[in-house]
Amino acid sequence: RIPLDTVELLYTEAGTYLPLIFETAHTVFTDDTGSTNDIPVTFAQGVPARYARPARALALLVQWVRNDFPQTIFVQLLQEDLLEFPELSGQKLSTSRMATLVREIFIGFGESRYESVINSKLKELEGRIEDTKNSEDEDEAQIERKRKSMERKHASFCQIKEEVLPFLALSRAVGLGGTTSLEATQEFLSRYAKGNNTFDNYARTSLNESISALHTIIESDQDSDHGSMLDWLQDLVQTATIAGVGPRPGCLHVAPMLGGGQSGRANIFIVGLTDNRFPGAGLQDPLLLDHERSAISNRLPTASGSIKQKRKAFTELLAQLRGSLTLSYSCQDVVTDHDAYPSPALLSIYRIISGAREGDVETLTEWLAPAETFAPQDSNANLTKDEWWLWRLCGPEAISNSEELVHEVFPNLAHGSHAVTMRSSKEFSEFDGYVPEAGPLLSPTAENGRPVSASALETLAKCPFQFFMRYGLRVHAPDTIEVNPSKWLEASDTGTLLHDVFRDYMREIRDEDLLPNIERDSERIHKILNEHVNHWVNLCPPPTESVYRHELGALQRAVNTFLIDETERCTSSCTPTYFEAALGMPSDGPGTPLDSREPVTLKLPSGKKIRARGQIDRIDQVGDEDAHTYEIWDYKTGGTSQFKQDDPFRQGRKIQNTLYMLMADQALKSSIDLNAQLLRFGYFFPSIKGKGERISWPKLELSEGITILDKLCELASNGAFPHSHDSKDCHFCDHTELSDTEINGLQEKMGDESNESLAPFRELRT
Ligand code: SF4
Structure with missing residues (x-):
């Protein structure tokens, strides 16, 4: 061991080495109370x-x-x-x-x-x-x-x-x-x-x-x-910079390499002698190249001149030093994981000391002692507890039961290791999302279970693990409070705003017994839009005027598309009738005759029942005046990519169509008309992304939906909440995506029929 105050530590680059030395000194010399009042290190140039x-x-x-x-x-x-x-x-x-x-x-x-x-x-x-x-x-x-x-x-x-x-x-x-x-x-x-x-x-x-x-x-x-x-x-x-002081008794002294070495200490260490740090790349000033500088005046500094000066200063430093000198360079860049190379100065020193005049980087590496790593090879080199463990585990003395010992001292590592083993086995276990105890609590078919919504069921179909986190454990990422300089409203806020505008406009004209009309109502709907926009401006101010104008333009175009399309579509045989029908939840404003706080109970093919809730954007009466036929329409303010005309359910990821048809059917029959019949469910996409498209399915095409509902409920009852193995489901999810190895492991579990709890998911996904 060498006393600290016989050591001077010189660094080649302040930006890299000063923070590292400062942080290491703090780690090593922090006392048990966490105080770092008097670290025995002096910094010649101070600390930033x-x-x-x-x-x-x-x-x-x-x-x-x-x-x-x-x-x-x-x-x-x-x-x-x-x-x-x-x-x-x-x-x-x-x-x-x-x-x-x-x-x-x-x-x-x-x-x-x-x-x-x-x-x-x-x-x-x-x-x-x-x-x-x-x-x-x-x-x-x-x-x-x-x-x-x-x-x-x-x-x-x-x-x-x-x-x-x-x-x-x-x-x-x-x-x-x-x-x-x-x-x-x-x-x-x-x-x-x-x-x-x-x-x-x-x-x-x-x-x-x-x-x-x-x-x-x-x-x-x-x-x-x-x-x-x-x-x-x-x-x-x-x-x-602060606390810049000269060498003091009891303290290690840290100084820049060129300009250091003044302390007269017996042990000098130089760190950072890599080729890119010393003497550096010597790049020329692109605005005035070396030969141009020389042509102007030989007193102007040049890149090659600066390298020469650095070499000269380094030679002078070596000449003035006495005692022991240790030179070092980092042989690996831990960020890029690439090899790093010694400074030419270090190579020259090696050639002189070793006598190998033709020596190169390869022979230098062989000549040097093995590189120091994060795992010390000698017990005396351990500065922290972590290093002690690394020395024991990676040091020269092999330990037969190292894993056992580590797990004993670090129980969380033992748990993690067990979880990894279980995840790579074929068994579907609690480490993959199997929680049988949660089944009765989260199953929509449980007696007195929580009322279920379309979005909860669609989350369950998309990724049962995400469903478990969101609806079971109620874990969610903290709301973001960041202001995006190029964005005003989040997609969900835009959706809420447009839904509110469509609802208010439709309610207004229905109360006046009118149908949508572009000529008559353009001003009216834009006035409603402005009221809602002003409300959002107060709630969440736009970052800039131009962002506001841009998003306002998109909202205005969506409203125009809505009105044009509804003007064409709505006639005396297609009358918008109920808006935001609240089933199993509080009414929104004046509400509709269908509204009920009590969830709608639906019977599934298995004989089990679920209690469902939701707000239906729109129910239109279609057919003759005295017809008892209706259609459901849901506004979507994004694009159509998630919806497919020839695949209404997408393995359960889209089940709102069936759920709303079943709920509205019951609500209409019990509150309005016993002979009511629902003919169709459709989505209307009035935004720029949605281009005013409509995607809809007649009731018959949705008949398979109830079986899918049954399977989803069975999956939740089993307490089986695996991750999705389709990475497309992971867009917009706050959890970390599975690695390829984990996805392969999950697919094996899915394929193994002995994992019975996964049967409904297997059936849905095949
Ligand atoms: S990242 Fe993907 S697999 Fe993981 S919870 Fe989210 S949706 Fe599921």
Whole structure:
């Protein structure tokens, strides 16, 4: 072992090696409490301030202000624990809880939206608290719990408002420019930027000193307009270094290679002597090539001249060093997994020392000791626990029961290893989605089971595992709060908006006993569209005017397509009659005579029953005036690629057609007309993508659907929730796709008839 203060460590490239050395020093010298107050390492050129928390917080603050206060950056500041709110200390609201709550509301961006959106949330919570007081639900204990939880949330949002508004005001001042900006930044650093250790405090002081220096200069020049300070602050965070000191007793000293070696220490290590780092590629300036520079003046620096200088400086360094010198290079690029090669300087040194004047990279590699890897070959080389384990497992001394030992100490690795083994076996097990206990709970045919919707059944058919996650465990990815600069509304929001417009327009003209008419109603439907668009603008402001115009244009075209097509289609023998019929769910607005909170009970061919719910976009009465015949239409605001005229069910992935026909049939007969008959189910695609197409099937073509429904229910009753083995099902899924090996394994399980629980899925997919 060599004492730290006899060592100087020289690096060839600051950008790569300084962060690595800094992080390694922190890992190795962090004490049991996690504190890294006094790491015994001195850095000649200091450490970039951007590693310290206050500097990271300042960098994000500048981005936040510059980009019009996006919610994502505010949440990042909270989630990375870079902020502290002095008034909150002692109260229960932590910054991570604050981050969770702020994610719940949609602010998007814009300073003024923070207050208005938080106020709306507070109002909404107050309304819900009031509702619980008037609730007629019999489970009083549950209502009480709900109320208390909402009151707590309300109190938390009040605290957030109290903290965020002054913070916003201060941040706004950072964006104002001149001395106001600098003063606000200093207040931010002292009041809000969190710092945990000495290094953080150094960073804060260093940043403050730089800001004060600029403040003094600006103050003395009151007549000029100094403009925004954001670029300067960003530059400050990127370039400021802190705690740059010379060698000290007890400390390892770290310095850049060219310019280092001044400490007189007995042990010098140089890292990074690869061909691309030293002396570098020597690329010429493309704007003024070397020969052009030489022609202008021999005092202009050239690429070849700079390489010569580096070589000379390196030779001088070697000449001045005394004691032991260790040179090293990385022989593998761990990012690209390609071989890396030594610097020509290292090759020359090898030729001199070894006497192999013709030596090349190959002979150098043979001459050197085996490369050091992440797995140390010697127990003395272990710096961390992980390295100790790697040494034991990969070191020279073989261990016969290594797997057993690892599993004993790391039980989670043992579980993972067991799961991998089970997944590669033929047996369909809990590691593949077999949960028999969940069958009775999730089966739509279970007695008193949950009412089932078309989208739940279609998810089950598409990927039973996704169904289990979404409807069984209720696991879902956190809502995204990112603002896409080239997108305003998500596809689902566009769908909601257009559905609302079509519904409102149809209701209006039906109340006036009219049929759709393009000449008469173009203005009317666009007025309705504008009302809904304005509502969405308030809810979720568009990122730019041009994005707004573009998406508004698409909405207007969809509305035009809708009206043109409906004008042609609707006649006295085809009358739009019921809109958004709510079956098994609360009515939307005035509702229809078909509406019922009670789910619709449907009998399947197996004799089992399911309770279904859903909102049917449209039911049209067709045929003569006194005919009892109807059609169902569902609006789709995307394209037609998922729907096939000659394959209405796509192995159950599309089952809404059958489910709605069965539900509407019952609802019509029980509420409107005992002789009612449904003739057809169809989709109407009025958007640009859908080109105004209609795809529909007469009732007869949908007769097989009920058998598919039965199979889906049986699959859920079996508790069998395998992944889909068709990667096309994985678009728009938040889970990780299976690897090819896992898909092959799954297909084997599917093919093995002894996995009886998979029988319904097997039948559906073949
Ligand atoms: S990624 Fe594919 S297989 Fe995995 S849950 Fe999602 S849809 Fe299923």
